[in-house]
Amino acid sequence: MVQEDETMRKGPWTEHEDYQLVFHVHMFGDRRWDFIANVSGLKRTGKSCRLRWVNYLHPGLKRGKMAPHEERLVLELHSKFGNRWSKIARKLPGRTDNEIKNYWRTHMRKKAQEKKRTTLSRSSSPSFSHSSSSSSICTSNPTIDSMPMIETKERSFYDTGGVEMFSVMKGKNKNNNNSFKKAATRVSDSSDGHEGYCSMDDIWKDIDLDLLEDDHSIKPVFDPYSEIAVPSLTWEYNYCSSTSWTFNGQEEFGKDMISLTSQQFSAGLTD
């Protein structure tokens, strides 16, 4: 178990931390967060790791503004489910509960302000009743019910596999360690402000491109849009066994680490 003491880091994540987390999530899947927090060497709690992954690092996430149909859907779903943000998020592929929650807060604040303005300007008319955006929406809208709902007994939207992946892929491809290494190196480059990444999108893009070259595209093990767990052939037990990775000039993801994490992983499997 990860000790939550004064040595735990808090606050914004660094790119280095992000890489460590992404790497370990792909190694072990996104289930055992305390374990990942432990073996990754991140001075973060399992909870913090999970949140970072779910809300920011997951490759299936959309970025940017909500599309009009998404906004509409949020309204509809909120009228149906209330503040069950995670439930709403499951109907909006690529959006997180946190994102929707934030959107709703902003949205409702705006609405409240508009409402206030409207009622003030029309205060002379007592019969006027302002129908809220949500109340005017039919709650049995078939578009909602036809949306895929990934229930918790199944793999979550964010699940990359990990544990199962390990057993499935053992001993297949051994040539895929370049992309993360390269990407990791570029992160170290970025520290001096030359050719660094701006976002995780860039990172994933780079990784994707590299692995496509090898005809083994890296993808999240679980396709967030399919509801079906898709075992990836790219990340495997031997993924990093032959080369060390560098961050800021330090070897970090090398044999030693992998053997260590493998031991700990085995221990984790047996408990």
Added chain:
DNA sequence: AATCCCTTCAACCGCCGTCTC
């Protein structure tokens, strides 16, 4: 150009449900 205000969103906190022993 400086300051203030507002908006956005990443991250934390605390509670609760589930799982495991």
Added chain:
DNA sequence: TGAGACGGCGGTTGAAGGGAT
């Protein structure tokens, strides 16, 4: 069956960025 560990969820906060003044 009960206790502890852990993950998930919703509420809240605070930093950062951008626009207005």
